[in-house]
Structures are given as structure tokens and as C-alpha cells.
Amino acid sequence: MTTLKSCVWKLGADIDTDALAPGAYMKHGIDVIAQHCLEAVRSDFANKVRPGDVLVAGPNFGIGSSREQAAGVLVYLGIKAVVAPSFSGLFFRNAFNLGLLLLTCAKAEQIKEAEVVTILPNAIERADGELLPCQPIPDFLMNMVQAGGLMNVLKLRSQGKLNA
Amino acid sequence: MNLTPSTDATMPQTLAQKLIARAAGKKHVAVGDLVTCKVDLAMFHDSSGPRRLKPMLDELGAKIWDPSKVVLVMDHYVPAQDADAKRIVQIARDTAKEWKLPNVIDSEGICHVVLPERGHLHPGMMCVGGDSHSPTGGAFATYMFGIGATEMLGVVVTGEIWVQVPKTLRMLWSGRLHQGVCAKDMMLHMIGRFGMNGGQYQAVEFAGDAVMALGMQERMTLSNMSAELGAQVGLIAADDVTSAYLQSVGVKQKDLQYAIDWYGDQDAESEDFHFDASNLSPQVAAPHSPANTKPVVDFTNIPFDVAYIGACTGAKLEDLRAAAHVLRGQKIAKGIRLMVAPASARDQAQAEREGVMQILRDAGAQVLANSCGACAGYGATFEDNATIISSTARNFKGRMGPASVQVYLASPWTVAASALRGRISDVRELL
Numbered sequence: 281m282t283t284l285k286s287c288v289w290k291l292g293a294d295i296d297t298d299a300l301a302p303g304a305y306m307k308h309g310i311d312v313i314a315q316h317c318l319e320a321v322r323s324d325f326a327n328k329v330r331p332g333d334v335l336v337a338g339p340n341f342g343i344g345s346s347r348e349q350a351a352g353v354l355v356y357l358g359i360k361a362v363v364a365p366s367f368s369g370l371f372f373r374n375a376f377n378l379g380l381l382l383l384t385c386a387k388a389e390q391i392k393e394a395e396v397v398t399i400l401p402n403a404i405e406r407a408d409g410e411l412l413p414c415q416p417i418p419d420f421l422m423n424m425v426q427a428g429g430l431m432n433v434l435k436l437r438s439q440g441k442l443n444a
Numbered sequence: 445m446n447l448t449p450s451t452d453a454t455m456p457q458t459l460a461q462k463l464i465a466r467a468a469g470k471k472h473v474a475v476g477d478l479v480t481c482k483v484d485l486a487m488f489h490d491s492s493g494p495r496r497l498k499p500m501l502d503e504l505g506a507k508i509w510d511p512s513k514v515v516l517v518m519d520h521y522v523p524a525q526d527a528d529a530k531r532i533v534q535i536a537r538d539t540a541k542e543w544k545l546p547n548v549i550d551s552e553g554i555c556h557v558v559l560p561e562r563g564h565l566h567p568g569m570m571c572v573g574g575d576s577h578s579p580t581g582g583a584f585a586t587y588m589f590g591i592g593a594t595e596m597l598g599v600v601v602t603g604e605i606w607v608q609v610p611k612t613l614r615m616l617w618s619g620r621l622h623q624g625v626c627a628k629d630m631m632l633h634m635i636g637r638f639g640m641n642g643g644q645y646q647a648v649e650f651a652g653d654a655v656m657a658l659g660m661q662e663r664m665t666l667s668n669m670s671a672e673l674g675a676q677v678g679l680i681a682a683d684d685v686t687s688a689y690l691q692s693v694g695v696k697q698k699d700l701q702y703a704i705d706w707y708g709d710q711d712a713e714s715e716d717f718h719f720d721a722s723n724l725s726p727q728v729a730a731p732h733s734p735a736n737t738k739p740v741v742d743f744t745n746i747p748f749d750v751a752y753i754g755a756c757t758g759a760k761l762e763d764l765r766a767a768a769h770v771l772r773g774q775k776i777a778k779g780i781r782l783m784v785a786p787a788s789a790r791d792q793a794q795a796e797r798e799g800v801m802q803i804l805r806d807a808g809a810q811v812l813a814n815s816c817g818a819c820a821g822y823g824a825t826f827e828d829n830a831t832i833i834s835s836t837a838r839n840f841k842g843r844m845g846p847a848s849v850q851v852y853l854a855s856p857w858t859v860a861a862s863a864l865r866g867r868i869s870d871v872r873e874l875l
Contacts, residue, residue: 294640294733298840303821306491307521307528320842340641343674344840346492346576348592369645369676370576374592418478420606430594434504434601 286334286360290393291321293338297371300342300350314353331358334399336391339364341382342371351375361399363388363414376421379429384415445484447568448702456709458612459679460647463587463706467570468607475713477609484569485513485586486599489555491520491822492574494539495532496593497600508543509603515547515564516540517555522815525823553788553814556580556668556756560660561790563695567682567706572599577756577837579675582667583660584690585682585706590671610646610676612714617654619722624871626766627658627665628758628835628855630719632727635672636737643675649708650680654721660689661762668757669837672734681707726871728833729853732841740858743868748831751776751863753856754785754812755819758835761791761800763856768800770860770874771807777866785812785819807863818844825849833868835859 299320305313318325335341335354341364342350351374354362361381365388375382385404390412391397398405401422404412427433449462455472457465465473467481488497493516501507508514518536521529540548549558556577559565567585572578574596581588587607591599599605615634635642650666658666663680670678680686682703690700708714728743730736753759753767764786776782784804786792792814795801805811818825819836825845826832832844832851839851852868861871 294735296840298821298838298843302842304825304842306822307532320847340639340674343640344576344838346574346578346590346592348594351592366641366644368641368674370590370592372645373595377592377594377598430598431500431503434506434598438504438506 284332285396285398286332287330288334288336288391288393288395288397289325289329290391291335291337294340294343295321295337297342297344297347297350301347301353306347306349310349310352310356313349314356317353317357326357329357329359332360333358334360334397335362336388337362337364338389339366340368341366342368344368346370346374348374348378351378351380355380363391363404365389376424377430379425379427381425385412387412447566449568449705456712458647458712458714459585459649459681459706459708460587460610460612460677461712462708463568463570464607464609466568467587473609475609475611479607479609480604481570481607483513483572483599483603483605485515485564485571486596487515487517487555487559487571487578488574488596489516489520490518490522490533490536492593492596493536495535497597498535498539500594500597501600504601506601508600511543511545514545514600515549515559516545517558518550519554519815520820520822522551523813529823551815553790554756554816556664557760557787557791560584560664561693561788563690563693566690566695566699567686567703572596572605576671577668579670579678580664580668580756582670582677582679583663584686585679587677589676612647612649612708612712613643613675614649614651614714614716615719616716617650617652617719617721619654619720620657621654621721621724622872624857624875625724625726626855626857627662629724629727630721631666631669631672632729632734632737632853633724635669635734636727636729638673639735640672640733641674643670643673645674645676648673648675648678649714650678655680656683656685659762660685661760664760665757672837726855726858728858728868729839731839731850731852734838734853740854740868740870743852744870746852746868747866748833748852748862748868749780750826750830750832751780751782751859752818752832752834752836753859754783754817754834755836756787757837758856759785759787761794763835764791764795764800764804765798766856767860768803770857770871771864772803774807774864776808776863780863780866782807782809782863783812784809785817786814789814821845833859833862
């Protein structure tokens, strides 16, 4: 895993899948949905976010629908990781299936807007060097992130390059 | 399909553990175990299904592992409102033919309602659905949960899914509900108490005499809104009510042989919460979260523009009957609209036979198609600044229309009573 520094976008609690991927745009492709990502809570987000940025949110990130476009838009926009004290379980599965790293961090809310942090495998290093521990992630999910998602894992398996 | 639960007197298991153990081919499983389960049924719809799965399946050069275990339901983009919706539905229809899917339910109702209505769910099964309200299947003692499209691709290619064996949170309801108070109120109350992630992606199990006194559709409402509790599944043990329902929809006796054996062992470990149904009043959730629930008295006299009875959560036959009970022989208040989107064609047909639909029309209801409609927010939605009282499951900002739309969630009883008065009302005053 690379340890490039990332700029933080700070969000509140209970960010739901309609905020991430609004229903009205669900008939479109991921490029169109991404333009409307989080517009109900941060209207400048889709325009100003940069690849490699991270989202830091309050508890219950990703609650709501099973629509994986809610994770897909964040991958499309180049978000490196989402850090929150807790996630919706359904969103958690979807994110890893699409290769998006989620870090469950009890102290996530201490991180500040626009702070520059470093994402480590099981921790976040803050701008002042403080380490915030994150819950460990099972190996098979970490491998999924590194492969770029379940689709790539299935491809590798069908090519015999990966054991089932 | 062998749907016999394994029993081991030395290792008491919750219903969730028994269901996972069977699907994983084990005698028992422990909380926290990561296991691979064989999938007995995979359901997806026009939005989450073919339009997402087909390109990925083609790219892999793979085939559906077992088309007989797949059910495709067209319910999100029907009836098609525009060219994009038409295209999405056409992809579903074309793909169904190409994949030779034997089970396709097209424009006849919402997936979570038509699935049991067509006899697809049998106690003991491991099922996944390409929709977050898939825990509805838990009402039939199936381990059914929602997954995204890419994970569904994994299922249809391999026939398997991973599960981390959850803890069980038991919601034990005793006592008797008052007339006009129903499963929807029970769920809103629990979501208000525990919050939208209170289920921690564990197994919720609904039990107690107040739960077992409910009919299957009311039980489905409990399991359905386990999604809003943030649980992976919302299970209810199978009993004679379950068996009778399944027989009535044509499930063969041989498939129901072990149905009522699907329950959790009494001494299995669970975290228990107790509720008294006889003390429950009608509940309302304020915008923009189901967790903003309080008793209806905190909201009475709030005016609104539209009363909406729809969705898998709130427009099944039992919901339509509840609304008709309140509206019989009366007209809705001037200046508001009442919209009713029955959850399935069969439920609507039965409601027609019983005179329920006529009561609703006579009261002034506009009857809409048997689909997800405004609840999903994918097609027709509400206009700017509209205030809605709705029997649906979610009132997130921007879900049912522009961010300015305010949605209050309530039971079909409460929505109907409110439609009569033109303001949010306590249905008990009208019964």
C-alpha cells in the first residue's frame, strides 16, 4: 500500500446512499451520478474533490440503499479511503467489492477539515504525527482492495492466477 | 433442496446460526466465524440486475451458475417514465430471454412482496437480493439480505457468498396492539430507539406473542424495515401461520416438511430487548430520518400536501385494508392528494374483490401502478417544497424529490387518518 498524503473532506453523521448517489440520477452512468455526489450536503464537493483525497465522516456512513453506485461514485472521483467511526454493513461490503478502502476509526471525528493525513493499513497518521488506530480488516477484503475490487478478483480466478 | 435444520443439544444455536450453518454445510457455527455459504435463491430487479450484471458477466465470459435459482423482478423503472427507463427495462427483458431465466415477474409488483407471493421463499433457505429491503424474506425464516450489483455478480458466477456469523439481537414483543397500531409503528418505535445503525449489521430476530399474533404481511413489514435498523437480516421463526401462508400460495407440502423446525434454541445466546405492544401508540418519523420517530401526538396538526400509501413497506394487502378501514364511506380533506400504489397486482386484485380499492377510490385516492414508484425516487417524484406523509420506509433528504421535500413516515392507518383531516392525525380518534 502506498502512503501518499491525503487531504481531508469532513462530513457529518448518517451520510446516506441518497446523498452519495441521488435516486433521480440512478438511470445514468457513474460519470453523471458522480457529478451529483453529496450535493445535498456539500454542493461544492464533486467539483472540488481531487484524486487521492479522503472522506472523514461521523457514525453510520453509507446507510440506506444497496445501490453500489454510492461507493462507485467515490471510486470514480478518486477517493482514496473513507474514515468513520461506523459504516452501514451493506455499504461496507459494496465498497470493498469495488476496491474502496473503508477504515473504521473510533476517533475519526478528531480529524479536521482540510487536514493532511497519511492512510496506513491499520491506522491514520494525523498532520501532527498522532496515530489514530483503526479496526483491522480481514485479509481477503484487503486483497480485494489491492486487486481493485471483486470483478478483478473473479478475473484473476478465472485465469487461474488466484485460488478460489 | 434439503431444508432440514441440524440440531445439536450440546451447542444451542440462534435461528441465524442455524440458517448459516445449513448453508455452509456445517453442524454449527460460532458468532464471528467467517464462512462461505451456498446460495439457494438470488433475486434482483431491473435497476440492480441485468443492466449492471450483464456487462460484467460478458466481460468475464461467465454464465449464471443456476438460472432456476434466480428470480428477476421488474419493479423500479416500471411503468417506464422516459426513454432511459424504457431502455433499462428493455435490457432486463432481453437479458431474461438470453439467460433463459425461468422466473421473471414483470410489472406485477414489488420484488419483496412478489417473491413470497409466488412461493419462492421456504423456511431454511439462504437468499440474497439486489436491494436493501431484502431482509423482508426473514419473515419466512430465510436468511435473506441485500447486496450490491458487483457482489451479486460474484453470487451468480459462483453460487456462493461469504457471511460473518452475526450476534442476535432479539426484539421481544408481548401484549396486544391497539386497533390502528401495527407492525409499522413497532418498527418506527424500534428505529427511533436504536437508530439507523442500531442493528450493527447483526441479526435482529423478532419474537414474542405480539409478533407471532401478526399475519405474514405484517411480519414482512417488521423484517423489511430491519434495513432501517441497520441489521443484516430481520428474522422471524416459522410457525403454523408461515406454513398456512406458504400452502395458500401453492408451496408443496414436501417443501414445507421441516418449515416449523426453523426457530432459535431457547438457551442460545442473544441480546434481548423487551417491548409491550399494548403500550404502543401510533408513531411518526419526522424528516429526514426514520430514526426521528416520536409518538403521533408530537406531530398532530402538521399540514401536508400529499398522503402516500405505497412501497413494499406500506402498500401490501393488509396495509390497503387498514387504509380502507379508516376511509370507508368518507372523503379525504380538500386541498390534499391521496396516492395509493398497491405493492403487487395480486394484492390489488384481492383488494378489488373485497371492495377495498373501491373504498379508496371513492374517498378520492389516485391509484398508481404496482411498482416502487415515488418511494425509490427513480421515476415520478414530488415537487419542490412539498410535504408528504407516507407509509414507505425512508425519508432521506432528496430521496422522494428535491432536497426541499419534507417526508413524514407513518403507518397506513395514520396516513389514511391524516388524509381525512388534512393534517397529521391520531387514527385512534377516528376508530
